[in-house]
Amino acid sequence: MKIYPVIMCGGSGTRLWPVSTSRTPKQFVNLVSDTSLFRQTVARLAPGGDGLDLAAPIIISNARYLDLIDAQLKADNISPLAILLEPCARNTAAVAAVAAEFVGRIDPKGLVLLLPSDHFIGNPGAFRKAIAEAAAIAAAGRIVTFGISPDRPETGFGYIKAGEQIGPSAFAVSSFREKPNHVTALSYLADENYSWNAGIFLFPADLMRAELETHAPDVLRGVKDALDRAQADGTVHHIDETAFSAVRSISIDYAIMEHTSNAAVCGPLSCAWSDVGTWPAVGDLQTSSGQLEPVLIDTENCTIHSEQGVLVAALGVEDLVIAVHDGAVLVMSKARAQDVSLVIEALKARGLTQAL
């Protein structure tokens, strides 16, 4: 059964400012190596000799990133099956509906692999093995999620509690848990039934359409309408703005996953996964991104990212993030890595939106 990778790359986070901006979000930047997370995500899903029946990628993004997407796909000689452009963001239920509806119209029996483009996976082979097992589970009528084994009491992720075992590394989902507080996160860490929700989904297109019909029929109807009115230009589909902007904004978790009786979880994945969500996380992964090696004197445990040709020197400092990009320099205590939004707010308040 064919798997259609649908790669989501329309978001623009701020926690990796000044490198990640709304003009050039994190997924398109060479953050942890000399290629972008988006390009790595696409490369990870190329046809291989391992029996995975993968279609060419479907890219779903915001219209403003078309040039970036085009350029990065061309750099790797990738011909996408389609590029679906949202005129505005309407959360992940709408994205899942677009993916299910678009694939369902091409191949009703097709499987959709819906995944973010801004995560890092250190062991793509292990990831593809997990996809292969998950595909068999999904084909039997499941929406499969992927669990990551927690290595710390992270309060920034959702968690999945595994229930009945349904495959070698697959379980029915007992429940989804939202971002916990610290004490709850500690209890999850101690219980092997809990894993982090990686935000990756694998499902039969028709099953997702049916689940949407049951649990969020308005979202499905709105998305169908927006796709019906889409303007196609070769492989690029401009989703209709009027119809799409009227779609309810709700996450796939709230709209479907917490209601369906067909959720499964595969894992925990041992593929060296990271959401690359904060600067310290970047530092943990950084190999080389073509930057000039910094000069570090009596300096410990710092994450340093600079752009081409910029030299960073640090003397007598520790536990800092130093990030240089496009006329902006951020110097931050690592402990405050979740608070970059405070800088963003200050910039907005000063009208310096060109830096964002």
Added chain:
Amino acid sequence: MKIYPVIMCGGSGTRLWPVSTSRTPKQFVNLVSDTSLFRQTVARLAPGGDGLDLAAPIIISNARYLDLIDAQLKADNISPLAILLEPCARNTAAVAAVAAEFVGRIDPKGLVLLLPSDHFIGNPGAFRKAIAEAAAIAAAGRIVTFGISPDRPETGFGYIKAGEQIGPSAFAVSSFREKPNHVTALSYLADENYSWNAGIFLFPADLMRAELETHAPDVLRGVKDALDRAQADGTVHHIDETAFSAVRSISIDYAIMEHTSNAAVCGPLSCAWSDVGTWPAVGDLQTSSGQLEPVLIDTENCTIHSEQGVLVAALGVEDLVIAVHDGAVLVMSKARAQDVSLVIEALKARGLTQAL
């Protein structure tokens, strides 16, 4: 009696890297305001309504800074009396000899005010009043130095011990003291007879020639020879390289001041003086240098210098220096401000001399 300001601007320190480099040393950079320390020094010595009989400035520097000097003088419509270019550095005794000999040939009765171009003086009026009193003392046959009242046990400066009072704010020099250790500096701080040596000298040209003849005749002879062979191009004098490079390299303090019986000290100056010697010292003075105001969130006691158009954001940090200039970023603990040379050495070891 005419006072000939001789402004020394040939040095290039490294403690203010990356802003101060050998290409553009500290004195030519807009560090603490929207003009350079060199331009401020020249402006401070312009003819005024206070009776000081000041000649146009004589600039003494290294040949490689001629373009910078020209441009900065032109920006303020200053016509120098002369620009004397050293082909190489031969320390301050040679500089004093050049100044005394050059002025002595024009006006043997003239007074030479020999001073650095890279210091900050917050109260130019008080400075000029001190020069006026010092001129009377110098004219009576003294080499006058200027003392600064210490406000901390600084170990980076030389000290002057005042002896017999010879004017309202003038004293014979009891002794010069080299950079002290911390305990000695504490004892100097407690004794009002000690002041910092500001490195400014006022003397009759002929007296300095006579003192050199007595205490360092080889230096005077070499400098006379180098001036005799100088190539003049309008007001610009290229001091002869062969002759000048043969001059002994020794400081004015060792060569003359510690031996002469005619040393005096005026002061202590209350003119808000700073040698702008380290990044924290820059921070203490900084008003505006045209830079974008940094975004500071939960950030205390940091000195931030960025170039035009560069935005610095700091989050959750304290006691840091953050300096951005021409493709280089320095992040340093303020406590390590004297150790910038370690960064310079590392850059040299890596062959990154274009950054220096």
